[in-house]
Amino acid sequence: MPTMPLSFYEDFNAFKLYVLDIGLLGAMANAPASLMLISNDVFKEFKGAFSENYVFEQLKTFDNLSIYYYSKENSTQEIDFLVQAEERIIPIEVKSEDNIKGKSLSQFVTIDHADKHLKGLRCSMKPYVDQDWMENIPLYGILGYISKL
Numbered sequence: 001m002p003t004m005p006l007s008f009y010e011d012f013n014a015f016k017l018y019v020l021d022i023g024l025l026g027a028m029a030n031a032p033a034s035l036m037l038i039s040n041d042v043f044k045e046f047k048g049a050f051s052e053n054y055v056f057e058q059l060k061t062f063d064n065l066s067i068y069y070y071s072k073e074n075s076t077q078e079i080d081f082l083v084q085a086e087e088r089i090i091p092i093e094v095k096s097e098d099n100i101k102g103k104s105l106s107q108f109v110t111i112d113h114a115d116k117h118l119k120g121l122r123c124s125m126k127p128y129v130d131q132d133w134m135e136n137i138p139l140y141g142i143l144g145y146i147s148k149l
Contacts, residue, residue, distance in 0.1 A: 002082060002089045002113060006068050016069050018056045025053055051096035051139060052080055055123050058142045059083060059092075065146065070108075077104045077112075085149045089116070094139075095124035109133045121145070 003009070019025040026033065029046065059067050059081060070079040070091070081092040093105040109120040110133050120134035129136040137145050 002070075002091070002116065002118070004084060004087065004089065006066055006082060006084045006089065010068065014069070014071060018053050021057065022050050022054050025050060047096040048094070051123075052094045054139065055081065055092070055094045055142055059146065061143065062146060072112075077107060079104060079108055085146070088149065089118060090121050090149075091118060092121045092123065095122060096139075097125055105134060 019028065031046070056067070059065055062085075064085070066084040068082045068084075070082045071077065079091045080094045083090050083092060091105060091108050093102065095102065105120045105122060109118050122134055122136045123139050123142050124136055125139065126136050127138060128141070135145075
């Protein structure tokens with residue numbers, strides 16, 4: 001993995017569930033809207049779930065985009081979304097805060113699958129940055145970024 005088509009590697013025993021809308025997710029979790037809009041240490045551990053769900057909502061608007069989740073066996077490495085857009089495979093990592101540390105995406109792109117010459121995508125609160133192995137885009141920019149593929 002990853003090799004096209006990604007659907008050949010789909011594991012129905014490993015999956016994530018998302019809600020249709022982050023507003024619904026907030027209501028289901030009884031989370032006050034003010035906690036979703038401001039930084040709060042009490043809410044910090046759940047903010048990632050809201051950010052990931054938001055990115056999934058945006059990705060799901062494209063009919064021609066296959067969306068998968070990746071986790072490495074016997075490891076903590078996981079890729080939030082692995083998408084296939086035409087002939088391109090894009091590993092996507094979602095970060096909800098300014099802290100973008102995490103080695104899963106880097107390991108996946110530069111070590112585990114270096115032979116595939118993938119370019120990762122990180123969605124975070126940071127501005128756009130293009131590095132050799134990864135592009136960082138602000139969370140709000142995911143829809144525009146994917147629409148240009």
